[in-house]
Amino acid sequence: SQKIEQNSEALNIQEGKTATLTCNYTNYSPAYLQWYRQDPGRGPVFLLLIRENEKEKRKERLKVTFDTTLKQSLFHITASQPADSATYLCALDMNSGGYQKVTFGTGTKLQVIP
Amino acid sequence: DGGITQSPKYLFRKEGQNVTLSCEQNLNHDAMYWYRQDPGQGLRLIYYSQIVNDFQKGDIAEGYSVSREKKESFPLTVTSAQKNPTAFYLCASSTGPQNTEAFFGQGTRLTVV
Numbered sequence: 349s350q351k352i353e354q355n356s357e358a359l360n361i362q363e364g365k366t367a368t369l370t371c372n373y374t375n376y377s378p379a380y381l382q383w384y385r386q387d388p389g390r391g392p393v394f395l396l397l398i399r400e401n402e403k404e405k406r407k408e409r410l411k412v413t414f415d416t417t418l419k420q421s422l423f424h425i426t427a428s429q430p431a432d433s434a435t436y437l438c439a440l441d442m443n444s445g446g447y448q449k450v451t452f453g454t455g456t457k458l459q460v461i462p
Numbered sequence: 463d464g465g466i467t468q469s470p471k472y473l474f475r476k477e478g479q480n481v482t483l484s485c486e487q488n489l490n491h492d493a494m495y496w497y498r499q500d501p502g503q504g505l506r507l508i509y510y511s512q513i514v515n516d517f518q519k520g521d522i523a524e525g526y527s528v529s530r531e532k533k534e535s536f537p538l539t540v541t542s543a544q545k546n547p548t549a550f551y552l553c554a555s556s557t558g559p560q561n562t563e564a565f566f567g568q569g570t571r572l573t574v575v
Contacts, residue, residue, distance in 0.1 A: 352504075357502070382563065389571075390568055390569065391567050391568050391569050392505070392552075392564075392566050393566070394563035394564065394565070437504060439564075449495075449507060449520065450495070450507075450564060451521075452497070452504045452505040454502075454503055
């Protein structure tokens, strides 16, 4: 069966360090992968999209890598700040009966400690 | 302001009653989605629609129904057949099904007592 796994439910890091979150998938061949941020009680907010033919994407302090051989994406936040504390979700597209749909992982809750 | 609006934010219903959650977008998006989120879990897809008058079941469609009569609107009905309806419901839209970001509403927290 198809699975999306985010490596840990929770991750605590010290302010100023780089946070690295992992998204692994099995039995998918996604054309692209997305990362979202979700704050408690709110809807997710889009951060970055990376396509299968792209190795790396950057946006300000964020960096995403996509390794289709390992079936893995890494999400990095450099110089982390307490305001970065949130749950981060990865999402993959999936072809289902000719329709494309977006499927989410369970998320990693990041806590940046001052 | 363009965006996607869910209402109400909190909803309480008695067991056995059907309830309809509203989702409206003025982003001119073709695709719309409904997800359910339970505590400590990711988003699970209930239904999705890529065009008006067409929709598809997601991974957990049992006990739910939708309609897509207008491009802007994608209401979700939680029926009495849904065994565990208490959850956080999220609606999203995107320009199309592929290669595009999804915009989410603020969610509706449904509690069935």
